[in-house]
Amino acid sequence: MTRTRVFVPVLALTAATALLASSCSSPSEEKVTLSVATFGDFGYEPLFKQYEKDHPNIKIQNRVAAFDAHNQQLLTQLASGHGAADIEAVDEQYLPQLRQSADKFVDLASMGAQQLSSQWAPWKWDQGLLKGGGVLGLGTDMGGLAMCYRPELLAKAGLPTDREQVAKLWPTWEKYAEVADRFTAANTGAKFADSAGTIYTAMINQAPENYFARADDAFIGDRNPNLKHAFEVAGAIGAKGQTAGVTPFSQEWNVAIKQASFATIACPAWQLKQITEAGGAENKGKWDVTTVPGGSGNNGGSFLTVPKQGKHPKEAYDLAVWLTAPAQQKQLFLSAGILPSEPAVYHDPEVLNKTDEYFSNAPTGKIFASSADDLRPNYRGTRDRDVAPEFGRALGRVESRKQGAEEAWGQAVQGARNVLK
Amino acid sequence: MMRAPASEDLGQRTPAPPAARPRAPRGVRLRRGAPLLFVLPFLVILVVFGVLPLVFLAWISLHDWHLVNGDNGFVGLGNYVALLGDPNFYNALWNTVTIFLEASVPQVLLALGIAALLNRPLRGGRLWRTGILLPNVVSVVAVALVFGQLFGHHYGIVNWLLGQVGIAPIAWQSSFWSSHLAIAVMVIWRWTGYNALIYLAAMQAVPKELYEAAALDGAGRWRTFWSITVPGIRPTILFTVLTSTVGGLQLFTEPQLFDSSGVAGTGGDSRQFQTIVMYLYEKGMGTLDAGYSAAISWIVFVLCVVFALVNVGLVRKLVRAA
Numbered sequence A: 001m002t003r004t005r006v007f008v009p010v011l012a013l014t015a016a017t018a019l020l021a022s023s024c025s026s027p028s029e030e031k032v033t034l035s036v037a038t039f040g041d042f043g044y045e046p047l048f049k050q051y052e053k054d055h056p057n058i059k060i061q062n063r064v065a066a067f068d069a070h071n072q073q074l075l076t077q078l079a080s081g082h083g084a085a086d087i088e089a090v091d092e093q094y095l096p097q098l099r100q101s102a103d104k105f106v107d108l109a110s111m112g113a114q115q116l117s118s119q120w121a122p123w124k125w126d127q128g129l130l131k132g133g134g135v136l137g138l139g140t141d142m143g144g145l146a147m148c149y150r151p152e153l154l155a156k157a158g159l160p161t162d163r164e165q166v167a168k169l170w171p172t173w174e175k176y177a178e179v180a181d182r183f184t185a186a187n188t189g190a191k192f193a194d195s196a197g198t199i200y201t202a203m204i205n206q207a208p209e210n211y212f213a214r215a216d217d218a219f220i221g222d223r224n225p226n227l228k229h230a231f232e233v234a235g236a237i238g239a240k241g242q243t244a245g246v247t248p249f250s251q252e253w254n255v256a257i258k259q260a261s262f263a264t265i266a267c268p269a270w271q272l273k274q275i276t277e278a279g280g281a282e283n284k285g286k287w288d289v290t291t292v293p294g295g296s297g298n299n300g301g302s303f304l305t306v307p308k309q310g311k312h313p314k315e316a317y318d319l320a321v322w323l324t325a326p327a328q329q330k331q332l333f334l335s336a337g338i339l340p341s342e343p344a345v346y347h348d349p350e351v352l353n354k355t356d357e358y359f360s361n362a363p364t365g366k367i368f369a370s371s372a373d374d375l376r377p378n379y380r381g382t383r384d385r386d387v388a389p390e391f392g393r394a395l396g397r398v399e400s401r402k403q404g405a406e407e408a409w410g411q412a413v414q415g416a417r418n419v420l421k
Numbered sequence B: 001m002m003r004a005p006a007s008e009d010l011g012q013r014t015p016a017p018p019a020a021r022p023r024a025p026r027g028v029r030l031r032r033g034a035p036l037l038f039v040l041p042f043l044v045i046l047v048v049f050g051v052l053p054l055v056f057l058a059w060i061s062l063h064d065w066h067l068v069n070g071d072n073g074f075v076g077l078g079n080y081v082a083l084l085g086d087p088n089f090y091n092a093l094w095n096t097v098t099i100f101l102e103a104s105v106p107q108v109l110l111a112l113g114i115a116a117l118l119n120r121p122l123r124g125g126r127l128w129r130t131g132i133l134l135p136n137v138v139s140v141v142a143v144a145l146v147f148g149q150l151f152g153h154h155y156g157i158v159n160w161l162l163g164q165v166g167i168a169p170i171a172w173q174s175s176f177w178s179s180h181l182a183i184a185v186m187v188i189w190r191w192t193g194y195n196a197l198i199y200l201a202a203m204q205a206v207p208k209e210l211y212e213a214a215a216l217d218g219a220g221r222w223r224t225f226w227s228i229t230v231p232g233i234r235p236t237i238l239f240t241v242l243t244s245t246v247g248g249l250q251l252f253t254e255p256q257l258f259d260s261s262g263v264a265g266t267g268g269d270s271r272q273f274q275t276i277v278m279y280l281y282e283k284g285m286g287t288l289d290a291g292y293s294a295a296i297s298w299i300v301f302v303l304c305v306v307f308a309l310v311n312v313g314l315v316r317k318l319v320r321a322a
Helices: A002-025 A045-054 A067-080 A095-099 A113-119 A122-127 A151-156 A163-169 A173-185 A196-204 A225-239 A251-258 A271-279 A313-324 A326-336 A364-373 A384-399 A405-420 B003-013 B024-061 B078-084 B087-118 B125-131 B140-150 B157-164 B176-203 B208-216 B221-232 B234-249 B253-258 B276-286 B290-321
Strands: A032-039 A058-065 A087-091 A145-149 A191-193 A262-268 A288-290 A302-305 B063-066 B070-074
Touching: A032 A067, A032 A313, A045 A058, A045 A313, A045 A326, A058 A067, A058 A313, A067 A087, A087 A095, A087 A313, A095 A384, A113 A313, A145 A151, A145 A163, A145 A271, A145 A364, A163 A173, A163 A288, A173 A191, A173 A196, A173 A225, A191 A196, A196 A225, A196 A262, A196 A384, A225 A384, A225 A405, A251 A271, A262 A271, A288 A364, A302 A313, A313 A326, A384 A405, A384 B276, B024 B063, B024 B290, B063 B290, B078 B290, B087 B125, B087 B176, B087 B221, B087 B234, B087 B276, B125 B176, B140 B157, B140 B176, B140 B253, B176 B221, B176 B234, B176 B253, B208 B221, B221 B234, B221 B290, B234 B290, B253 B276, B276 B290
Parallel strands: A032 A058, A032 A087, A191 A262
Antiparallel strands: A087 A302, A145 A262, A145 A288, B063 B070
């Protein structure tokens, strides 16, 4: 008797759970709900509405998370085998890491993605490829590099403020470092750059290879002269106290932008939006954009992938193709300033004529398009993300003068080797 | 423990007892089984969410296990051997222990003091008692974010205050001691009130006669506190030391969010405030080395047990000496 009393609720609970589980697993046939997981701002909302209107059987669910949280969620969802969205956006920094787990994704080549390849800038298409020709993701935006600066602060230091003239100040990073010295000597109260890390990242993204060799994915971080050179130039600017020492996207970085604490920042296309948000209305028209030292480069930009665990790979693929098609990329640039990765789009007159009001009406369309044209594609190794932080931290130690560049570099190389062991 | 329902089943299935045997034994058996039945739900949860993951974790730690791709082969104790030769592991361990000491010692003393104050008749006593628990109810993420800003290098309020008395701004995150101090302050802020409340409850159970006797003998407040109150609440102090040891060794959220440069879990440019759980996180979520991560978490588990035993022993001795 006692026993029944205890077990009835347990039984009921078990039964209820079983019922719940079975009702969940029955798929509805006619209406398809596709989830799309992105991070930050992809500007997709209006496009989703349009797509739903054109495809009455499709309903789109957008999940937006912060950059790091998004990628961590994706990793755990891939590991556990469920929970991932039908379409997952992946930043190019994270993409190489996922190549190790390519079997968790639909090979988009099997859906016919190859025939679309000519849409994208060749390097962008190549970034989304797997060894052996599989396609992991379709390119969305790219992170064309430019230099954002505050004309007012440059003027205070007796430097030119006009876009073209400013660009002539720093054809190379060595010249940029010289301008940093001149700016600092003028004692404006502001720093020249936001952080050594930003300079270093921009520089290494202009080199064809960083930590790993394009040929065989072997670690070359210890002997790649481009890397060492970037480390020394950026480290020297940092060690001289010419940076504000604020990490991009941190709270302090936001405040530094708001309070005009630094004069220049190498900015990928997608960062303009963050500067706009951090600066707020009172900084409108206080910024301008010009060419980055070295002329071009790419930092960031994403891909749309289709995890295998999704129930509707075909529908997901169709949506991804549509979202990354030239017409939509153009619309995204005009409405949200998201830089297209397709030459036909960034050469479109409407795109070229786009100016950014917040950045003193700088011709961002033209600046970023020419940055994209000159771009030398950069290779990221499969384990890039494992070793890059070692060098980032080493640079931080140089910037905060805890270590000299030589010592910090040695420690970073050693740390990288340990990670790769 | 799991035998409880089974043995009962057995009782059910046995054919009706022969007339010669009295009914009593079955009733006794039932009565013995009943308490076990009552704790059964807890045991089931403990096994499913506590024991099984621990066992699975041990299994993973014996493999080269990629977080996403899974098992890459058995490596025996390879992960543990690598861990014991890993300088970053010792660094994290050292950070964890020092932050624990920096946070726990002042915390216990402060909590004892606050509890002693609240133990006296006080206007609005209930308000104070509720108030000191408040920091503990605030979400730890909010605490860490707010403190992270208070300790900001350029625009933090702490540096501003220091500036008022002519002290140059400190880059709290960037050195060993300053970062530890800031993190310890967060932990102290969060847990002192909680411990004080537990001490207070224990203090109220100390027999009044002892205080009266001490007063008759002419003992002062200070002497009474150390000779009557503290020994009187010894079991409670041991309990809080135990919980804060376990909590301290697993410290993660505060230092993780204190790192303004990102969520990699490395605890600063020189790993100056990377705790052992942060290192576990870095290896698991960063390098996706689940096998190594699992080995770290087993070591943390063992360390928790060892440290808890050592601490309890130490405190027991100290209190006895007092």
